Amino acid sequence: MKxxxxxxxxxxxxxxxxxxxxxxxxEKEINIIFVHLFRLSDSITDLLMLSRRSREFEHVSDDFHERCSELKKQHPVVKSIKIEFFYGSTLSMFRNFLEANAVDCILHPEFCSYGKLNKASVDPSSLVIKSGLPTVTVLKKSEARLVKQFAALEEESLMAV
Known part of the structure; x- marks a missing residue:
């Protein structure tokens, strides 16, 4: 299980x-963790209340939760989908987060839908690349369509010979 x-x-x-x-x-079974990265605050009050934060969960819509449930039903290989928030911006903190969540690989940021939720949001690209974990790349739908068209053309040219 990955x-x-x-x-x-x-x-x-x-x-x-x-x-x-x-x-x-x-894989026969995979677990998926959706995560958003935030820079750690300089405010002592924010740091003390960090474990009680629920403000970030307001960014996760009901539609997102519903679609997660639908996808789990459609793809039996997906055993769990979790939603997490990472607070920090250093590589060592990120590696600790990855280890604590038993992460095996990361979807390459190029294939993710990632935008800032607020001013404290952190771009995950550099941390993902430096993490040392393998990244997963997937074909976008337009690329997949082009690959299929190219394969069909190649097959036709081989049949003509």
């Missing part, structure tokens, strides 16, 4: 990658 981390802004379009991720993984 655990995949997907950086996201919790937009419903972030879930469009799930069918491609399932196909790319070749």
């Amino acid at each position: 655990t995949i981390l997907i950086p996201t802004d919790f937009n419903a379009s972030a879930l469009n990658c799930i069918p491609e991720v399932c196909a790319a993984m070749n």
Whole structure:
């Protein structure tokens, strides 16, 4: 069983990658963790209240939760979908987060729907690349369509010979 981390802004379009991720993984079971990264605050009050934060969960819409449930039903290979928030901006903190969540690989940020939720949001690209974990790449729908068209043309040219 593999655990995949997907950086996201919790937009419903972030879930469009799930069918491609399932196909790319070749696993019997996968766990998916959607995560948004925030810079750690300098305020002592914010740091003291960090464990009681629920403000970030307001960014996760009911539609996102519903689509997660639908995707779990459509793709039996997906055993769990979790929503997490990472607070920090250093590589060591990020690696600790990955280890604590038993993450095996990360969806490459290029294939994620990732935007800022607020001014404290952190771009995950550099942390993901430096983490040392393998990244998963998937074909976007337009790319997949082009690959199929190219394969069909290649097949036709081989039949003509």
